[in-house]
Amino acid sequence: MSGLDPASGDGGTAAEPGHIPVLLTEVLAALAPVAGARLVDGTYGAGGYTGALLRSAADVAVMAIERDPYALAQGQAHVARASGSLRLVEGCFGDMADLAEEHGFAPVDGVVLDIGVSSMQLDTVERGFSFQGDGPLDMRMGQSGETAADVVNSASESQLADILFHLGEERQSRRIARQIVRARDTAPIERTSQLAALVERTIGRRPQDDRHPATRTFQALRIWVNDELGELARGLAGAERILKPGGRLAVVTFHSLEDRIVKRFLTRRSGRTDHGSRHAPPQQDAHGPGPSFHLLNQKPITPGDAEIDANPRARSAKLRVGVRTEAPAWPVELPEVLGLPIIGDGARR
Numbered sequence: 001m002s003g004l005d006p007a008s009g010d011g012g013t014a015a016e017p018g019h020i021p022v023l024l025t026e027v028l029a030a031l032a033p034v035a036g037a038r039l040v041d042g043t044y045g046a047g048g049y050t051g052a053l054l055r056s057a058a059d060v061a062v063m064a065i066e067r068d069p070y071a072l073a074q075g076q077a078h079v080a081r082a083s084g085s086l087r088l089v090e091g092c093f094g095d096m097a098d099l100a101e102e103h104g105f106a107p108v109d110g111v112v113l114d115i116g117v118s119s120m121q122l123d124t125v126e127r128g129f130s131f132q133g134d135g136p137l138d139m140r141m142g143q144s145g146e147t148a149a150d151v152v153n154s155a156s157e158s159q160l161a162d163i164l165f166h167l168g169e170e171r172q173s174r175r176i177a178r179q180i181v182r183a184r185d186t187a188p189i190e191r192t193s194q195l196a197a198l199v200e201r202t203i204g205r206r207p208q209d210d211r212h213p214a215t216r217t218f219q220a221l222r223i224w225v226n227d228e229l230g231e232l233a234r235g236l237a238g239a240e241r242i243l244k245p246g247g248r249l250a251v252v253t254f255h256s257l258e259d260r261i262v263k264r265f266l267t268r269r270s271g272r273t274d275h276g277s278r279h280a281p282p283q284q285d286a287h288g289p290g291p292s293f294h295l296l297n298q299k300p301i302t303p304g305d306a307e308i309d310a311n312p313r314a315r316s317a318k319l320r321v322g323v324r325t326e327a328p329a330w331p332v333e334l335p336e337v338l339g340l341p342i343i344g345d346g347a348r349r
Contacts, residue, residue, distance in 0.1 A: 022307075022313070022317045023314070024049065026319055027252065030301075031056075031110040031112060032110075033109065036059045037110065039110045040065070040105070040110070040112070043066070046071065046074070047078045050078070053110075060085065062085065063100060065091055067141050069142070069143050072090055076088070094230070097242050106241075107242050107244045108242050108244065108247060109244055109248070110250070111248075135191065139221060153184050160181070161174045164217055167257065168223075175203065176199055192218075195214065196212065199213050233265070236249075237329070245324055246323065248323050249266075249321065249323075250321050251321075252317055254318075259320070265338055267295075269330060271290070271291035291325055294325060300318035
């Protein structure tokens with residue numbers, strides 16, 4: 001989704017036509033691949049980052065991970081063109097360490113993660129990720145587990161309110177949850193248009209609002225259905241396990257919930273804390289072992305005006321980069337330590 005098109009002149013490793021990965025130039029500069037590097041693209045999608053990584057240096061090998069059956073099917077042509085340098089693996093990037101070891105691909109020189117929903121998923125009405133067209137209220141990145149319709153029609157009012165508030169940062173979460181429960185008592189809510197209209201009726205829409213009032217509700221349900229924040233926390237820990245000393249982790253996020261988790265992970269793993277006065281120097285974190293990363297940049301890298309003009313979806317993107325040290329990987333931490341919200345009884349985050 002960036003301002004560069006990886007599908008041109010790539011020698012047979014093109015991404016899905018029309019797909020433009022965000023911050024592509026910056027991601028490549030951060031990972032700095034060298035000849036013979038082994039790299040993991042944890043979120044293959046349309047193959048934009050993967051294609052660019054394969055072109056980045058001689059004899060580069062990429063293991064790309066994807067949970068979406070449609071993207072996996074589309075990616076088989078990419079695998080064929082890559083002549084053995086690309087392994088496209090079905091699975092979740094939260095399991096990347098186990099997948100890399102299972103495929104004999106670890107340790108690795110770099111990992112890239114592009115967090116959130118892909119342009120292909122958003123633009124396919126039948127997937128139910130967007131209210132721009134009427135489709136089934138699905139939102140699953142894979143094809144297993146509960147759908148957004150299942151959640152909307154079965155979760156308690158309090159749980160719905162918590163999901164919308166914590167994962168969508170929706171201030172009107174209780175009003176929306178109350179109206180969802182009332183509406184489903186009459187008939188199930190099964191279509192994206194039904195839910196979008198319900199939210200708009202509940203909280204209204206001012207003529208000057210650029211954003212549809214259902215945006216936060218749809219975001220929250222998508223994150224919940226796909227356990228996106230839990231997946232991110234597991235993926236960061238997995239990258240820590242498989243990166244060589246000097247290997248690099250580049251993570252592109254698109255909203256504050258994701259960025260907070262990445263920032264806290266890298267801050268803690270670099271031996272610093274993000275607490276205290278903004279005027280005080282960062283303090284050492286006494287709760288973990290030696291620093292397993294050092295930060296390439298203290299502040300996130302963001303798109304320039306030209307990229308945002310070419311691709312408005314890049315507007316909220318942030319790139320954070322960590323460089324692996326020789327210290328051992330940290331023990332697995334409780335999700336709330338990394339800033340994951342606890343929903344309901346805490347059984348699922």
